[in-house]
Amino acid sequence: xxVVTAAxxxxxxxxxxxxxxxxxxxxxxxLLLLDWAVIIAGMAxxxxxxxxxAVQMDKFRTRQKGGVYGIILVVSLLITFLGLGVWVxxxxxxxxxxxxxxxxxxxxxxxxxxxxxxxxxxxxxxxxRVDVMSIVFLxxxxxxxxxxxxxxxxxxxxxxxxxxxxxxxSEGGTRGLLIGIALGTLLTGLRVLFGVxxxxxxx
Amino acid sequence: MIAxxxxxxxxxxxxxxxxWRRRSPGALRLIEAYERLNRSVGLAVENGTRLHIxxxxxxxxxxxxxxxxAGLAMLRRLAERTSVSDRPPVVTSGDASLAILSQDTxxxxxxxxxxxEQYRFTTGRLTGLTPFSYAGGALPTIHDENVSANxxxxxxxxxxxxxxxxxxxxxxxxxxxxxxxxxxxxxxxxSQEPLxxxxxxxxxxxxxxxxxxxxxxxxxxxLRWLIILAILAGSLLKFLGxxx
Numbered sequence: 001x002x003v004v005t006a007a008x009x010x011x012x013x014x015x016x017x018x019x020x021x022x023x024x025x026x027x028x029x030x031l032l033l034l035d036w037a038v039i040i041a042g043m044a045x046x047x048x049x050x051x052x053x054a055v056q057m058d059k060f061r062t063r064q065k066g067g068v069y070g071i072i073l074v075v076s077l078l079i080t081f082l083g084l085g086v087w088v089x090x091x092x093x094x095x096x097x098x099x100x101x102x103x104x105x106x107x108x109x110x111x112x113x114x115x116x117x118x119x120x121x122x123x124x125x126x127x128x129r130v131d132v133m134s135i136v137f138l139x140x141x142x143x144x145x146x147x148x149x150x151x152x153x154x155x156x157x158x159x160x161x162x163x164x165x166x167x168x169x170s171e172g173g174t175r176g177l178l179i180g181i182a183l184g185t186l187l188t189g190l191r192v193l194f195g196v197x198x199x200x201x202x203x
Numbered sequence: 204m205i206a207x208x209x210x211x212x213x214x215x216x217x218x219x220x221x222x223w224r225r226r227s228p229g230a231l232r233l234i235e236a237y238e239r240l241n242r243s244v245g246l247a248v249e250n251g252t253r254l255h256i257x258x259x260x261x262x263x264x265x266x267x268x269x270x271x272x273a274g275l276a277m278l279r280r281l282a283e284r285t286s287v288s289d290r291p292p293v294v295t296s297g298d299a300s301l302a303i304l305s306q307d308t309x310x311x312x313x314x315x316x317x318x319x320e321q322y323r324f325t326t327g328r329l330t331g332l333t334p335f336s337y338a339g340g341a342l343p344t345i346h347d348e349n350v351s352a353n354x355x356x357x358x359x360x361x362x363x364x365x366x367x368x369x370x371x372x373x374x375x376x377x378x379x380x381x382x383x384x385x386x387x388x389x390x391x392x393x394s395q396e397p398l399x400x401x402x403x404x405x406x407x408x409x410x411x412x413x414x415x416x417x418x419x420x421x422x423x424x425x426l427r428w429l430i431i432l433a434i435l436a437g438s439l440l441k442f443l444g445x446x447x
Contacts, residue, residue, distance in 0.1 A: 021207045034264075041264070041300050048299030048329035051306075052340075055325045065347040110335040110365070117364045121393040128395060137391060174384060177400040181382045183426050184404030185269030186210070187419040190217050192272055196415040197407075198311070199275040199304045 006195050012037075013193050053077065140166070213422055220418035229417055235396035237409035240378045243352035244284055244410075252351035253290040255344050256281065257366060258305055259357025259381065260297025260337050267358040270382040270403055271301050274356040275308050276416070277406035281354075282312025284410075286321055293344050295330045296357070297337030302329035338362035345369040355379040356406055359386040367393035380406070 012033050019030025056070030084095045122141065125134050144166070147159040191197045247254050256278055261271030278294060285292055294305040306327035313322045330340025345353060346369060353370045355363065355377065363379070363386040370377040371393065379390040380398035391397040401423060407416035 017210075037264070044299040044303055045332070046299075048302050048332075051302060051324065051327070051329050055328050058325050066343050069343075107333070107335045110339065110362075114361055114364050117368045118361075118389070118392075121364065121367065121389065125392045128393075137388075177384065177387070179430060180401030180423075180427065181270075181403075182266075183423045183430075184273065184401040185266055185382075186213055186426075187217065187422055188269045188272045188276070188404055190214055191276070191415055191419060194214075194217070194415075196221075196413075197272065197276045197279075199272060199279075199308050 005200060006198055009198075009200050010193060010195050017193070049077070049081075140170075209426070213426060216422045216425060217415075217418055220421045221415045224414035224417045224421070228414065229421070231405075231408060231417070231420070234398070234402060234405065234409060236378050236380075236394075236398045236402075237406070239376060239396055240352075240354060240406075241410065243354075243376045243378070244281060247290075247292075247351050248285055248288045250351070251289050252349050253288075254281065254285060254292035255341075255348070255350040255353045256292055256294045257341055257353065257355040257357065257359075258294060258296040258301055259355070259359040260334065261301060261358030261382075262298055263300050263304075267382065270356070270358045271296075271298070271304075273404045273406055275301075275304055276412055277354075277356060277410055278305060279308050279312045280407065280410040280412045282309045283316050286313050286316045286318040290349065291321055291323065291326050293348060293350075294327045295337075295341040295344055296328070297331055297334065299329055299332070301357075302327055334360050334362040335365075338365040341366060342369050345373055345375070350375055352376040352378065355381070355390075356403060358382055361385050361389070364389045364393065 015026060016030050016033055019026040023030075053074050056067075056074050059070040060067035080098060084090075084092070084098055088094055122138060125138055128134075144163075147156060147163050149156075188197070192199070244254065246252070256274070258271055258274040258278070261267040261269070261274075263271065278292075281292060291309075294302075294309065296302045296305055306324050309327055310319065310322045313319045328340075328344075330344075331337035342365065344350065345366065350373065353366065353375055355366055356379070359366075359381045360383055363381060363383075367377060367379065367389060377390075377394045378396075378398070379386075379394050380403035381387055381390065382403060387397075387399060391399070404423070405416075405420055407413075408420050
């Protein structure tokens with residue numbers, strides 16, 4: 001059975017890939033396969049939510065630390081999913097209110113914590129590692145912050161020229177990193193297509 | 204046609220070098236983060252602590268899925284190596300498909316070493332579907348589940364800082380890599396041995412996933428040199444006025 005699974009997965013992957021290069025011949029089949037994949041991914045979200053509930057219930061049942069929060073999460077999920085999502089509909093004002101009153105402020109709070117965390121990490125970088133790269137990293141980050149900082153009298157004189165000059169290095173570095181990542185992604189995809197890596201459960 | 208040519212060249216090189224690497228395994232350059240990873244795996248098994256592996260939220264329908272697949276390849280090998288541990292590793296992800304694949308990968312890893320009864324589907328977890336809910340859901344795992352090392356490999360954004368901070372507060376090892384430039388800079392500032400750029404995709408080779416992973420690194424090196432030569436040739440031609 002696992003061989004059949006792998007054969008289906010590899011064949012689907014190859015058809016979708018070749019569909020990009022030979023659209024005249026394979027485009028309809030590629031789109032059909034992608035449509036199926038989108039439906040399966042939609043079902044995967046439901047399976048994922050079931051997994052989330054199971055993990056939280058398990059935490060509560062085995063009296064692990066934070067188990068009570070797990071129950072609050074599950075109750076909130078049921079109210080939002082069944083009460084607001086299924087019953088009154090996702091576009092109803094009450095659903096919009098739940099989004100604006102709970103989810104947006106919580107995410108904004110996490111963003112605020114993130115800002116503090118980043119400042120703290122940058123302060124501690126030289127305690128963690130004292131090497132040339134760390135010093136350059138910190139110095140450039142500070143320099144960029146100063147150059148783009150708003151002041152009461154407008155931009156700092158000459159800041160744009162310095163930003164343009166330093167931007168050459170950062171853009172070059174960025175493109176180098178992205179090329180490396182693209183090559184890594186290409187080879188990872190090839191390993192899956194050749195059946196060497198089988199994240200879908202094959203051995 | 205250039206893209207197709209590059210793809211065919213990469214595939215041919217990959218097949219050829221995989222056969223070659225099976226006969227003569229190569230020596231990998233030292234990457235401190237992966238040395239630490241291998242030490243952490245051994246320590247976790249010995250002292251009965253847990254590994255927390257975070258695969259990010261790379262959607263498999265986008266190019267971001269590549270980093271997630273690289274993380275899954277590493278996870279497979281780690282599952283095999285930690286199968287004798289009392290506390291199995293916990294895998295968190297922020298994408299539903301990725302969470303299911305992480306469960307499949309864990310199960311395959313245990314099955315491969317004859318320890319399938321160790322598998323629990325609650326060890327492959329979906330912690331949230333938005334960046335911050337994913338990070339917020341993964342934080343209790345770092346704080347409360349006797350974790351000795353956090354391995355964060357995949358597509359993450361700014362929320363990576365929350366995971367790094369939690370790891371720091373618990374005084375646990377952090378081995379982290381991402382395909383996202385913001386997350387890379389965060390990890391550079393907050394981990395002891397940062398992994399930069401395509402080093403993420405070397406994870407499989409460094410945890411002993413086999414000849415094909417070593418061959419992948421060789422092919423990446425060859426293609427990188429070809430791109431460097433192409434950039435230099437293009438610059439020279441433009442300098443000479445041949446290209447406008």
